[in-house]
Amino acid sequence: MDPRTSAQDVMRCDLCETAVVQMHCDTCLVNLCKACVGEHVSVNLSKPHKIVDFKDKQSIPIYPECTTHDKERCKMYCKQCDTPLCNKCIASDQHLGHRLSEILQILEEKRDTIIQNQIELKETIYPTYQDIASKVQIRISQLEKKYRDLSTAITKHAENWHREIDEHVKKLKAEVDVMKNTQRNTLQKHLDEVNKNISDIKDEINSLEDAVASKDIFYFYNVKFDLEKYKRLPIKIVPSLPNFTPGRIQGGELSKLFGSLAPSSMTTDEQGYRLGIKQKLPEAEFCLPEKQLLDEPETVTTIVTGYERLYNVACLSDEEIWTSGNGNIMKLFSINQGSLLKSIRTKSGNWPCDIAVTKIGDLAYTDHKDRTVNIVKNEKIEKVIRLKKWKPLGNCVTSSGNLLVILMSNDGKQTKVVQYYGSIEIESIQFKGTDKPLYSESEEKHITENKNLDICVSDNEAGAVVVVNRAGKPRFRYTGHTPAPKNQPFSPRGITTDSQSHILTADISNDCIHIIDQDGHFLRYIECGLSYPIGLCSDTNDNLFVAEWENRKVKKIKYLQ
Missing domain, CATH: 1.20.5 (Single alpha-helices involved in coiled-coils or other helix-helix interfaces)
Structure with missing residues (x-):
């Protein structure tokens, strides 16, 4: 979605399509910035242009110009010919006997x-x-x-x-x-x-x-x-001497003995969907089981990463995790063994700002200083997004496989969330209403997509988790829960979600994880002896992985039954 034409952006000049609207031509019904007023007037000097401040633009109707008679305005409408008419058109013989109506009536209808x-x-x-x-x-x-x-x-x-x-x-x-x-x-x-x-x-x-x-x-x-x-x-x-006679398996016998799969299929419902009615899943269709929060979350595994400072963690699978810290090396670890499996150096040599794993298992990372978003395919790094006026911060992968990236302007005064299909920008979310920003100006932000397709951003400076729906419309802001474990202000960092649409965010000041439901209601804290939790991710079995900033460890925590 182009931010210049987005409903969430300010109105732009119709001529240059860049500057904010300041003026309006009541004659031509054109929105203009001050710099483009002269150009607009000079293009058509044959008619008088009434240029006013945008807030003072006319509210009375401007009748359309007649396409047949120069400088005439059309106040009537021929329903038979489906065309506006001026007085000269009515006086001609062309529309005799036709059904005429006032054009304002037609416009009202x-x-x-x-x-x-x-x-x-x-x-x-x-x-x-x-x-x-x-x-x-x-x-x-x-x-x-x-x-x-x-x-x-x-x-x-x-x-x-x-x-x-x-x-x-x-x-x-x-x-x-x-x-x-x-x-x-x-x-x-x-x-x-x-x-x-x-x-x-x-x-x-x-x-x-x-x-x-x-x-x-x-x-x-x-x-x-x-x-x-x-x-x-x-x-x-x-x-x-005895002989060993191996049993012979004829073609196809092994699958019969071992077991086989019944074929899958796709069916269509002839009744289809119905407008205005909540669509229900058939009772016979398999459903995700509802999981309950454990009374006492437990640490299952601890992985020592070796960074001076650890920032981010992302699940490649239920057996492997990617990590990044205050260096240009991203490390892949075995979860069960705790051993280092692979190391990848960033292309620019800068620290990765954030990491995520794509739907096909590639590693995506943002390079704040280089203003790029990169994909690691088979240990080769490809720059998929290069920015000029913006810097990438946090990023995540949506359920559809697109990238959601938090961008900050070069001057640090604007922040927005952009969804990319490959390198193509398809949506931009920046404002609440017309010009009130959704997010603060700080760099400390992380992002994830919930199972209900809400977009969730942890905004550290604002002390809030900001949640909007997939259309970019604000749903709620979560600003912490009282009492906090260490009675410190809510300081959200890493963020992730689970199969129950819970939202989990790391509170680095209170050494805990907040769990809230999909509507922003607080459910509980996870503490588990955490120290400066900063990065979060979860696997397909709803195990939580917490990156501890100062301890340089990743903890695997079980918190759902």
Whole structure:
């Protein structure tokens, strides 16, 4: 959405389309800045231009100029010809017998029609589409949860199979060991008997040699030996070795044994949506379970990041998180192991102001000093947005995959939220009403999108969480809860949401996390021994990850049942 034409921006000059409106031409019904007045008058010197202050512009109707007769104004309207008429048109024979009406009456009828259309669009059609979009978003979330559970079930089934296979392999190997030991013991016993005979034969040979060499006739005469005993050779033992015959799985049999998926489908409801009626999800359709807050949130894991100061954390998956701090290195950590998996250096060498993960798993980061928004794809950095008059602060990824970026003007006097489709600006949110700013002038701001598509900004200087709907219309401002854990003023930093549309924000002054519902009502604090919590994110299982600024640690906290 172009901020110059946005309903949330101030009115701009119709000529230069840049400066704020100051003057008005009552003759031509044109809004002008002071610099463009002379140019407007000089373009058409044939008619008198009545230039007045914008606040003093005429409220009386300006009749349209006749397209047939020069310098004539049309006060009548021919319904048959569907055209405005001046007095000269009426006097001609062209419209004799036609049904004529005063043009103001026609305009009034047209105005009534437009107002009715406007009311219907505003009060019926637009809310209906908003409700449809909300329900479709819920279905998408349900779809993600359902397929995630499906993948988990398949993985667990595979683990069971692996466990059964491992047990069967262990059993077969144990049987192999028993067979081997039995046959080995038999052969060893046989070998011992043969070796004994060999020893006995050696003794007999030595005895006979001694007798042959002896001169003692009595000794020689008494030599006795049993040659036949040794001619009777031992029984030959040949072990029969077992064979392993692997079971064969024919094509398609594995899927039958392991399990298969029923095909998915998409159906359409012939009755469709109905205007002005809240759309309900069918009872049979899978729904996200309602989760309750734990009485005592608990810290599950702590990850040491190694930064001098830690600022941001973003979930890549339920197993991995990205972090950034007061250096030009962004680090990817394993959540379960706490080990460093990857490091990425920013392209400019500046600190990343904020980080987020895209729908396809790429890392997005804002470079405040370089005035760019960047995407890391396969460890290569691509500048997707380059700004001139604005600097990017916080950023997040919407449910549709677009980027929401908080921008501050170079002079630090203006702040707005812009939604980008790739590098194309499609929406700008800056003002509450016509010219009252929504956000303060400070740089300390973070942003997220709630499950109901609200846009939530933590504004540190304002001491508030500012929430607008997807159309940019203000919904509420949350300014903290009393009593605070340390009785300090509300100082919001990082912000995230969960599957229940709770909004969670880090309060760095009170060492806690505030949980509020989607309408801005305070629910509870999370403390868990936190110290200077600054960055937040949550995973698909509603685990909360808190970046502690001074301790340089990320804590994984479970707070929902």
